[in-house]
Amino acid sequence: MNVVKISFIVLLAAIIAATNSCSSKNCPPKDKSASKENVQAGDGKMKDKVVMTDDQLRKKLTPEQYRITQKCGTELPFTGKYYNFKGKGKYVCVACGKELFHSDTKYDSGSGWPSFYEPADSNDIQLLKDTSLGITRTEVRCAHCAAHLGHVFNDGPPPTGLRFCINSAALKFIPDPNVPDQNIPDPNDK
Numbered sequence: 001m002n003v004v005k006i007s008f009i010v011l012l013a014a015i016i017a018a019t020n021s022c023s024s025k026n027c028p029p030k031d032k033s034a035s036k037e038n039v040q041a042g043d044g045k046m047k048d049k050v051v052m053t054d055d056q057l058r059k060k061l062t063p064e065q066y067r068i069t070q071k072c073g074t075e076l077p078f079t080g081k082y083y084n085f086k087g088k089g090k091y092v093c094v095a096c097g098k099e100l101f102h103s104d105t106k107y108d109s110g111s112g113w114p115s116f117y118e119p120a121d122s123n124d125i126q127l128l129k130d131t132s133l134g135i136t137r138t139e140v141r142c143a144h145c146a147a148h149l150g151h152v153f154n155d156g157p158p159p160t161g162l163r164f165c166i167n168s169a170a171l172k173f174i175p176d177p178n179v180p181d182q183n184i185p186d187p188n189d190k
Helices: 003-019 054-060 063-071
Strands: 035-040 046-051 089-093 099-102 125-130 137-142 148-153 163-166 171-175
Touching: 054 063, 063 148, 099 163, 099 171, 125 148
Parallel strands: none
Antiparallel strands: 035 046, 089 099, 089 171, 125 137, 137 148, 148 163
16 A cells, blocks of 8 residues: 555544534434324335334444444444445345345445445435534435435445445345355444
8 A cells, every 4th residue: 555545544443433423413313202103205115214213222232233223323444244235236224124225236445345336225314414424415314204314425336426425333134045155244243
């Protein structure tokens, strides 16, 4: 690695560690009770919205998964279990299990986070304005449970030109049963 790349990574890690989350006003709202309700999605169809209590989420998620999905945290680049993973299958929300991305749309962006050029279904993600670092970015959340996933940028490959930069800790990989012998990361690893 050259000195410029190492310096950039160190600077990026310092920025992430210093900010470590989206602004608190952007973090998913907390409801007092667990429920499942129907909400209208962008395509006009009804979607299930999953609401879990804070206690339920803390029991279900690791501390790192909770910090990222519920407190709008970010994992350090090149540290997540899926950033360099090449398995075939789907990526679901770690909090509610809804399918969000497919391995066919995953690519190596060089950013250090799992990157996808499109979601499995655009109605299953929610995009929000995020100005927490003093710049305007677009936050990506699960549309079903409001879990923070990461951010999307307009510097991705064709056909969409998008880069969904998603935290590994916000995802769970479900392997394609028709593809044998995939070296799948342990779901208990951070």
